[in-house]
Amino acid sequence: MMTALRWGLIGCGDISRKRVAPALNELATCELVAVNRARAELAESFACEFGARRWYADWRELIADKEIDAVYIATPVYLHVEQTIAAAEAGKHVLCEKPMAMNVAECDRMIAACGAKGVKLGIAYYRHFYPVVRQAKAIIASGEIGKPVVAQINAFERFNPQPGEDRYWLLEKSKAGGGPMMDFGCHRIEVLMNLFGEIRRIKSLTGRALFNREVEDTSIASFEFDSGLQAALTVTHAALESQDTLDIFGSEGSLHIPALNRGKLTVKTAAGERIEQHLPHANIHLPLIEDFALAVLENREPKVGGAIGREVARIEEEVYMK
Secondary structure, eight states: OOOSEEEEEEOOSHHIIIIIHHHHHHOTTEEEEEEEOSSHHHHHHHHHHHTOSEEESSHHHHHTOTTOOEEEEOSOGGGHHHHHHHHHHTTOEEEEOSSOOSSHHHHHHHHHHHHHHTOOEEEOOGGGGOHHHHHHHHHHHHTTTOSEEEEEEEEEOOOOOOTTSTTGGGGOHHHHSSSHIIIIIHHHHHHHHHHHOOEEEEEEEEEOSSOOSSSOSEEEEEEEETTSOEEEEEEESSOSSOEEEEEEEESSEEEEESBTTTOEEEEEETTEEEEEEOOOOSSTTHHHHHHHHHHHHTTOOOSSBHHHHHHHHHHHHHHHHO
């Protein structure tokens, strides 16, 4: 019986360096075997830094490595479909960065390829594992704040890279698919679905409030859920002030998370107000990777699988069409 999943890492950028590779090294259920980066000298340096035995300049050579059981795909969005399908056809399980793909059609191809080969597919919506989100969901289920009626999320990050900089691809529509709604709005859509279920109606405004670029710098989407709850999601690259808020208003109280990444939760009801702390793991990717590894080892589905990634992509397609 396999006791540890042997990984190949496709893409060695900031996320891989700060979160993915350290998580793979920390978890007893994981072993980092090989890494890929187009520049061979940087791939070698990364491999040496994190203890991988091999490095490849061509990701196709990595997925052909017979020692590898699973791959983590940490590349720009437009590459996800090709790399996921190739990895699945090579018999590798796939944990793919968000957003899952450029559109729903690509998501369907990824899901079909993994299904045909019997490999697991996970998508890196790591906020699904945040203790503060889990606690908010438990409080809602308990009825303490009554029936949720309104939810509001702000995700503001000033972002204006110049041509030639590492993350400039996020402003290229053919590579990123869209602006902040695609890049980090997708995370918040997953959080809302996790908390409130199915979205049945969508309205949106998407445009360029400050920057002249291929993709939007600001977007506002409103969602109506099957429960009747109304939610507003606002994302921007243009505002100076950073925000990462979630506020939920119910018929008998409210929940307030001033910074999703930090874990503070304020609960307000007629009985009074209390403040709770539910800090995320120091490496916010680790619980996601741990769950995926256990899903493979236990032969179950990961908690954030292709179906969730596809539904987020479907909602984003509607946001951009409105």
